[in-house]
Amino acid sequence: MASKGRFRQEFRLKSFGLNHGQPRDFTRSPWFSSPVPFLIYRTVTCLYQVCTYATAHSIYGVSPKSLIYLTELGYIILTVHSIVSAGFCFIDVFGISCRPKSPEDRPTFPNNDVTTARSTDAIHQTSQSLKLPWYYKGYWVFYNVVFGIGLYITIAYWALLADDTGPRSILFHAMNCVVIVIDVSVSALPLRLFHFVYPSAFALxxxxxxxxxxxxxxxxxxxxxxxxxxxxxxxxxxxxxxxxAGSVLVAVPLCHVVIFGLAVAREMLAGHVKRRSAKVDVQMEQRREHGLA
Incomplete structure (x- = not known):
């Protein structure tokens, strides 16, 4: 039932917008109660992207004309995304360490005091929800472009070109997709179905x-x-x-749908894990009460 409601929300006009009630979802993971492990992940990913990009161009060379290729642009924006994401996480963790914790500091997942899963992409905000800052809205648009275009680059290259299977090609046309899939899986970044318009606009x-x-x-x-x-x-x-035309109108939107599906699977699995954890906590508490009795 929850999944049906989730998909019904996606087919509303407001789903084109950039409103989200949990700003912390942009800097947290549904798999860790502490932001530190996710900060470490973001840092490692950032270093990996920067180092591989610099190393590849130091070995194979670079020229201004390389910027005409979508592959080059895709890897650049993926690297920029990793830098920006790490920066947001650093700011988030540093801010928490300098002030008392508030309810908004809790990550969307997991929260063992709650027994029902809440989607990381809740469209309907409550009166207590925080207004999403403009820089998170820009970041939201940006990573939609990065993920959708990155997946398209991988599929289009191996389907239409695939004229090179060397290390550089594997890095730019395969490992980029691995980074994207991992990022969507471990982060709590919200994704909406109708946001395919952003990667499609970039493709256009x-x-x-x-x-x-x-x-x-x-x-x-x-x-x-x-x-x-x-x-x-x-x-x-x-x-x-x-x-x-097929790339702009069909292929890129479908790539976004795949990314969206991965995010929904992440939400469902994280919710299941949270419910199981809450159930175990309740059972342990009951056993302690019986033991005391």
Whole structure:
């Protein structure tokens, strides 16, 4: 029943918005009662992204023209996401250490004093809910783009191109997706179905860029008159238009749906674990009471 209500909420116009009653969900994990383990995870992920990006470009080289590729842009924004996420977690933990704890400091999951699971993406806010700061709203839009585009890059590359299976290609076209899946699974970041509009808007902007780049006579790193061979507007305009339209209207939204489904699975599993934990606590308390009696 809870899952049905969860999905019904997704098909309301307000689901396009950026309102969320628990700002702490942006800096916490549903799997830890303390924010410290999640802060460590964010720090390790940040270091991994920065180091792998720097190492890959120091080994294989980098040029300004590399920025025309969606793969490059996708890894850059994924790295920026890891830096911003770690920064928010540091600020969160530092702020808690400098002031008394309040009810808002408790993570959405787990809370052993509560016996029912509450979705990390509650659309209806109560009067006690905190107003979501503008920077979390911007962050929300940003990681929707990062996750949706990152998954699309992985699928599109191996389905349409896959002309290189070297270490750099594995890093940029496979490990990026692993990082995204882990991040969605261990974080409490809210995700909404209708937020597919954000990665789709990014994809549309990139498609427009590829058209302008082609019209202006731009070439790839090998001086071919395209950025990707499947986007050869001059040689095969029908295929290029189909790939471009299909990516923006179908592929990228479906990638967001996959990410959303993973987030829902995380919420359901975290809720189940929390209920089991609460049940065990109740049983232990009853045993202690019987022992005292």
């Amino acid at each position: 902007a990139y498609v427009i860029f590829t058209v302008i780049y082609w019209v202006a006579g731009g070439t790839d790193v090998n001086n071919n008159p395209w950025i990707y061979p499947v986007l050869d507007y001059g040689g095969n305009p029908a295929m290029a238009a189909g790939i471009a």
